[in-house]
Amino acid sequence: MVNFNGTIISSSQSFLDHGNRGLRYGDSLFETIKVVNGKINFWEPHYLRLMASMRILRMEIPMNFTMEFLSSEISDLLAANELQSSPARVRITVFRNAGGLYTPETGEISYIIESHPLDDPFYTIDQNAYEIELFKDHFTGSGLLSTLKTNNRLVNILAGVYARENGYDSCLLLNEKKEVVEAISGNLFLVKGNTIKTPPLESGALNGIMRKQLIEVIGKTDEFQLEEKPVSPFELQKADEMFITNVITGIIPVSKYRKKEYGSEVSKKLIGRLNALLRLS
Template identity: 55%
Template sequence: MVNFNGNLVDVSDPILTQENRGYKYGDALFETLKVVNGKIFFWEDHYFRLMASMRILRMDIPMNFTMEFLETEILKTVEANQLIDSSARVRFNVDRGNGGKYLPNENSRVNFNIVAEPKHDPFYSINSDAIYTVDLYKDFFMAPGLLSGLKSNNKAIQVIGSIYAQENDFDNCLILNTKKNVIEALNGNLFLVKGDKIKTPPLEDGCLKGVMRKQVLQILSKDVNLFVEETSISPFELQKADELFITNVIKGIVPITKYRKKIYGSEFAQKLVIKLNTKLRLNP
C-alpha cells in the first residue's frame, strides 16, 4: 500500500499525473527513513531537514505538516504494509503538485506520498569479510551551494554514477565538486581516518547534509582522543588514509576496503558501529 496525501491506495493504482511537477521538473524532495518495530530512527533530524529544504525551495508548507502528523502517516503506511513489527525502508516524498511551467501555478498544492518496503537488518552491522571497492567518478562534478545539499529528486549525477560503477565492477563511486575535492559517495557521506584524525567534507563543499553524518559526528565529538575536522578532502589524501567509510541512514556505516591499489582495514568503523547501535538503544 502507498500513502498519497493521507489516503492508502494500492501500489498499482496511479497517483501522479503527467502534470506532476516532481515528475516534470524534479520539483520534489524526499527523505529515506529506517523504521524498526514502529520507531523511526532519527525522526526529528529527518523532519527538520525536510522542513528546511522545503523552505529553500520556497514550497508552501501545509499547516498540517507537523512532526506528529507526518510521523503518524509514516507509521500508518508501515502498518498497512505489515511491517510495524519488523524493519522497513521508507521513502517520504513531497512535491509541489500539478501545473505551471518552470513557474508553478498559484494554486499548486504540495503533495506527499509514502512507500514502505521490507529491510531485514534492524540494527547496523559490518561484515568484516566483505570487499567494497570504490573509485572516483569524474565525468561530472557537483557545484557547491545550498541546492547541492538537498535531497531533491534531481539526482542525475547519482544515477549515471551508479551506472558507471556497475559497468566497471565498483560497489560505489566518490563524487568530486567543481574544485576537484572529494565530497561524498553516490549514496552517502564520506569519512576519512588517519591515525587519531577524522575528516569529513564540510557542507560548504557541496555534500549532502546527511542525517547519519550528523549522528556520527556527535558520537566522534565525545571521544577526547580524536581530532575531528570538517574540511576539504583532496583525492591525493584517499590513498594515505588508514580507513575510509561511507555513512547513510539505511546501511549505517559501510567501510571502503579498496580504492585503486590501496587496501583499507575497518577496525575503527567496527568500533564506531557498536557506539551507534548503543546510542539507538539508549534513545527509545
Template identity: 60%
Template sequence: MVNFNGNLISSGAFFLNHENRGFKYGDALFETIRIINGKLLFWEDHYFRLMSSMRILRMEIPMEFTMEFLEEEFLKTLTANELMDKPVRARLTVYRNDGGKYTPSTNDCSFVIEMEELDVPFYTIDDTSYEVELFKDFYVNADMLSNLKTTNKVLHTVSSVFAKENGYQNCLLLNGAKQVVEGINGNIFLVSNQTIKTPPLKDGCLDGILRKKLLEIISKWDDFELEETSISPFELQKADELFITNTIIGVKPITKYRKKEFDTKVAKSLLGRLNALARLS
C-alpha cells in the same frame, strides 16, 4: 500499500500523472528513514531537515505537516503493510503540486510514503569487498542546493551506472574544485592516524542525518580529533580507513581504492556507538 496525501492506495495504482513536477522538473524532496518495530530512527532530525529544505525551495508547508501528523502517517502505512514489528526502509517524498512550467502555478505540496522490509533491525557491517573509484565525468555543485535531499539525482544515477559497468561497488563524487564530496549514496569519512575527516557542507555534500549523528559521536570520542575540512583525492590512498554513511546502511567501510586496501576497525567501533545512539533516539 502506499500513502498518498493520507490515503492508502495499492502500490500498483496510478495516482501520479504526467504533470507531476517531481517527474518533470525534479521539484521534490525526500527523506529515507529507518524504522524498527514502529520506531522512526532519528525522526526529529529528519523532520526538521525536511521543513528547512521545503523553506529553501519556497514550498508552502501545509498547516497539518506537524511532526506528530507525519509520524502518524508513517505508522498508518506500516500497519496497512503489516510491517509494524519489522525493520523497514521508508521513504517520504514531498513535491510541489502540478501546474506551470519552470515557474510553478502553486507552491502547495503533496506527499507520498512508501515502504519496504529490511533484513536486519539495527546496523551491521559485513566483511565483503567494497571497492570504489573517483567519478570524474561530471561534478557536484558546491552550493546549498547540493546539501538538500532533492529528487534531482541524475549525477548519482550516471555515476552508479559507471560503477556497475566497471565493477566498482561505489564511486566518490567531486566538486568543481576537484575535492572529494561524497559517495553516490552517502557521506564520506576519512580516518588518518588519530584524525577523522569529512567534507564541510560548503563543498557541496549532502547534509546527511547519519553524518550529523556521527559528528556528534566523534566529537565526544577522546581517541580521535574531528575535522570538517576539504578532502583532496591525493589523501585517499594515504588514509587508514574510508567509509560511507547513510540512514539505511549506517556505516559502510570502503575496503579498496585503486591499489590501497583499508582497515575497518574505526568504522566497526563507530557502528557500535551508532546503534547505541539509535536505541535512545
C-alpha cells in the same frame, strides 16, 4: 500499499499524472528513513531537515505537517503493509503541485510515503570487499542545493551506472573545484591516525542525517578528533581507513581504492557507539 496525501492506496493504482512537477522538473524532495518495530530512527533530525529543505525550495508547508502527523501517517502505512513489527525502509517524497512551466503556479505540495522491508534491525559491519573509484565524467555543485535531498540526482545515477559497468561497488563524486564531496549514496569519512575527516557542507556534501549523528558521536569522544574540511583526491590513498554512511546501512567500510587497501577498526568502534545511541534514544 502507499500513502498518497493521507490516503492508503494500492501501489499498483495510478495516482500521478503527466503534469507532476517532480517528473517534469525535479521539483521535489525526499527523506529516506529507517524504522524498526514502529520506532522511527532519528525522526526529529529527519523532520527538521525536510522542513528546512521545503523552506529553501519555497514550498508551502501545510499547517498539519507536524512531527506527530507525519509519524502517524508512517505508522498507518506500516500497519497496512504489515511492517509495524519489523525493520523497514520508508521514503517520504514531497513535490510541488502541478501547474506552470519553470515558474510554478503554486507553492502547495503533495506527498507520497512508501515502505519496504529490511533484513536487519541493527547497524552491522559488512565484511565483504567494497571497492570504489572516482567518478570524473560529471561534477556536483558546491552550492546549497547540493546539500538537499532533492530528486535531481543525475550525477549519482550516472556514477552508479559507471560503477556497475566497471565492477566497482560505489564511486566518489567530485565538485567543480575537484574536491571529493561524497559517495553515490552516502557521506564520506576518512581516518588518518586519530583524525576523522569529512567534507564540509560548503563543498556540496549532502546534509546527511547519519553524517550528523556520527559527527555528534565523534565529538563526544576523546579518542578521535573530527575535521570538516575539503578533501583532495590525493588524500584518499593516504588514509588509514575510509567509510561511507547513510541511515539505512549505517557505516560501510571501504576495503579498496585503486592500489590502496583499508582496514575497518574505527568503523567497528563507531558502529557500536551508533547502536548504543539508538538503544538510549
